[in-house]
Structures are given as C-alpha cells and as structure tokens.
Amino acid sequence: MGVHFVLTLNQCGEERPHCTNCVQRKQECVYSTEGPYFFAGKQRKSKRTRQSSIAEQNADPFLASVSATEGHLGAAQTSSVVPTLNMEQLELELQWITQTHDLLARNEETRKVWEVQVLQEALHTPFLMHGILGLSALHLSRLRDQNSQSKWLSIAMSHKNVALSIFSEQLSNINQSNAKAMMSFAGLVVAFRLGSSVIPGSSDGPSLAALIDIFTLARGVQAVAKQQQEFLLKSNFAPLFNITPPELTWPEDIVGAFRRLEELNVQCGQQLVHHDTASYERDISNLRSLSAFTLVQPQSMTLVGGFAIRASKHCLHDLNHRYPFALVVLAHYCGFLHMARKNWCVGTWGSIVLQEIQQLLPPDWQHHLEWPVQQVWGAGSDQFEILMES
Numbered sequence: 001m002g003v004h005f006v007l008t009l010n011q012c013g014e015e016r017p018h019c020t021n022c023v024q025r026k027q028e029c030v031y032s033t034e035g036p037y038f039f040a041g042k043q044r045k046s047k048r049t050r051q052s053s054i055a056e057q058n059a060d061p062f063l064a065s066v067s068a069t070e071g072h073l074g075a076a077q078t079s080s081v082v083p084t085l086n087m088e089q090l091e092l093e094l095q096w097i098t099q100t101h102d103l104l105a106r107n108e109e110t111r112k113v114w115e116v117q118v119l120q121e122a123l124h125t126p127f128l129m130h131g132i133l134g135l136s137a138l139h140l141s142r143l144r145d146q147n148s149q150s151k152w153l154s155i156a157m158s159h160k161n162v163a164l165s166i167f168s169e170q171l172s173n174i175n176q177s178n179a180k181a182m183m184s185f186a187g188l189v190v191a192f193r194l195g196s197s198v199i200p201g202s203s204d205g206p207s208l209a210a211l212i213d214i215f216t217l218a219r220g221v222q223a224v225a226k227q228q229q230e231f232l233l234k235s236n237f238a239p240l241f242n243i244t245p246p247e248l249t250w251p252e253d254i255v256g257a258f259r260r261l262e263e264l265n266v267q268c269g270q271q272l273v274h275h276d277t278a279s280y281e282r283d284i285s286n287l288r289s290l291s292a293f294t295l296v297q298p299q300s301m302t303l304v305g306g307f308a309i310r311a312s313k314h315c316l317h318d319l320n321h322r323y324p325f326a327l328v329v330l331a332h333y334c335g336f337l338h339m340a341r342k343n344w345c346v347g348t349w350g351s352i353v354l355q356e357i358q359q360l361l362p363p364d365w366q367h368h369l370e371w372p373v374q375q376v377w378g379a380g381s382d383q384f385e386i387l388m389e390s
Helices: 002-010 020-024 037-043 047-059 061-079 087-098 100-104 108-122 126-143 146-170 179-197 208-233 252-271 277-296 302-310 313-320 324-339 349-360 363-377 382-389
Strands: none
Touching: 087 100, 087 108, 087 126, 100 108, 100 126, 100 179, 108 126, 108 179, 126 146, 126 179, 146 179, 179 208, 179 302, 208 302, 208 313, 208 349, 252 277, 252 324, 252 363, 277 302, 277 313, 277 324, 302 324, 313 324, 324 349, 324 363, 349 363
16 A cells, blocks of 8 residues: 555646645646646646657657647747738628629630639739729629718729729730730729719719720720730630620611611711721621620620720721711610610610710711610600601
C-alpha cells in the first residue's frame, strides 16, 4: 500500500485546474491553466499526451499535415490583421451572377461569357470590375424598395465614375492584356447610360443628344478594340462576335419599312453630295438583322447595344449635324427601342427620342416616319394623324 501510494503521489493526477498530487509536491501541474479546459487542451499537453499525438501523426500522414497546417494558420493569425468583408460589393457580385449579366446575353453561349468569363476578366481589370458593380447596383436600385433605392443609385454612380476615369486612361494603349475588358466595357456603358436615365427622378433623362453620345462612346470603344479583333476571335470571348439572327417570319409592316428605308437611301445618294450610300446600306442591314432579336425576345438588349456599337462613322457624323436621313434611320431604331420598353434599361427612350426627331425633321421628311410613329403611338393616335396630314 505504501509503495502504491508513493507511485501515485509522484504521478500527475490530471485533475483540473490543479491536480492534488502536483500541489502536494509543490510542482507546476502540466494541466494548469487560467482559461477554460476547452482551450487549455490545445495550449498545453503532458509529455505522455504529446508523445502519443506525435506517434499517431507519424502513423497517419494526413493527421500530420493537418497538424502542420493548424500550426501555420495559428502563427499567421497572431501576426496579421483579421480580414474584413465588404458586404455591399459581395452583394453586387451576387447580383451580377444571378441576374444582371443576363441583360447583355442573347443565347446560352454568350450568357456564359457575360456571367463568368467577363467577371473573371474583371478580377485583374479594375475599370471593368467597377463597371460590373456599377451596373449591378443600378439594377438593384430598380429592384429594391424606395427606402434603399437612393443608396444603391449612389453606389452605382460612384462605381461608374471610377470606371470611366480608369478606362479613359487606357484608351490610348489597347493590347491583348486589356482587349477583352475594353470590348465588354462598351456593352456595360450602353446599358448603364440607358438605365440611369430612366431611373425615377433622374436629372439626365432620355434625349436625342444623349443617345448620340452613347453611340459615339460605344462605337469609339469598339473601333479601338478592333485592333485586337484577331486575338479576340480566338479567345473565349469569340461567342460575342457570332451574331446569327434567329429565324422568324417577318411581319409585313417591318418588311415594308426596311424596303422604304433602302429606297430612300438610294434616292438620297443620287441627290445629296455628302450622302454615303454604302455606309448607310450597312447601317440599315445591321438594324434589320439585329431587330430580329427584338422581335423574338422583345426585352433583348442585343439590338439596343449592338446597333449603337456598329453605327457607322458617317451615320454618327450626320446625326451630330441632324441630317434628315440619319434622323429617319434613328427613328426606326426608336421603333424597336419602344418594343423593348419593358426592359428596365430601356423604358421611355424610344418614344422620347422619336418625338424629338419629329420636331426636328422638315415637313417634307415627316412621312418617312410612318412606321416608327405607328409602332410607338398607334395608327389612331394624334401623332399619327398629324403625320398623315403633313
């Protein structure tokens, strides 16, 4: 009994927070701790326990690697600041992935590009990331209640301003490292400019001058990006260049409208010295092919952004000088814009700009607006009756 008592007394009783044997021997207990046992177990172990743990780890490489990782992470945590999360930006990225990216897609292939690949490109291109966050915030300002609308709108404008500032600095230096970002940013700019103007209470609403500015910026970006078109066509952005119109049965009124536009183009080429018939022929062809997407899916942005990006230099010049034929072509574009009015980015753009064009055109040009006026206001409207009387 005496021997057994001495052996027991010499051993740690492993009682917490202090074992009786260690206290009697006036030795420091290996289990002594000021904190709760849950944490103490990881802070201090007995020699016997440590040897057992090492043996187990040597027998199992996985346990050894986990132990090493824990030690590394523990050291890192004690020497670095705990990272913070920007919840607003995370919410905007989620908004892009779940909804906003689809605004710019026309099929499954292009949807994948906008949803994933454009976002991946933005991870190392700040102006594109700000553009994505800005458009997503603008979208949220339309989806959320009125109490939070001003908050998201303010965030959207802040991201847009930063994006344009950085973007403008890179316009003179387009290369393979930023060509994808430049190309996709053009689509974001068109959507943002259109969408921000139809926000309730916006001080910069739809107008002819604003639409021409959108065309000018979008075409400018596209022209610069064309320097890298060969590279882009071989990249994962190639689906964005493949614009194959959907098959459909064309309504007779639209077929007639395009036929009259083509005839007027030829007539103007014969009568007006400055008129570039070939350039307008391409513009009318682009408008026709892109309009198929609107007819099949009225809320599609393919025509809205596509025509803005592809408008010829000659057409933009004539629009800036308010030449009648250019205004007539744009009026037809407005007719398709009005078809897409339920898209949150489009809204009243078509009707407002068409009304401005009506006011600008000379009386002998008014009858060329028959189709867009009928499309926007209907055959029985006052605007249509005035048109027919002119």
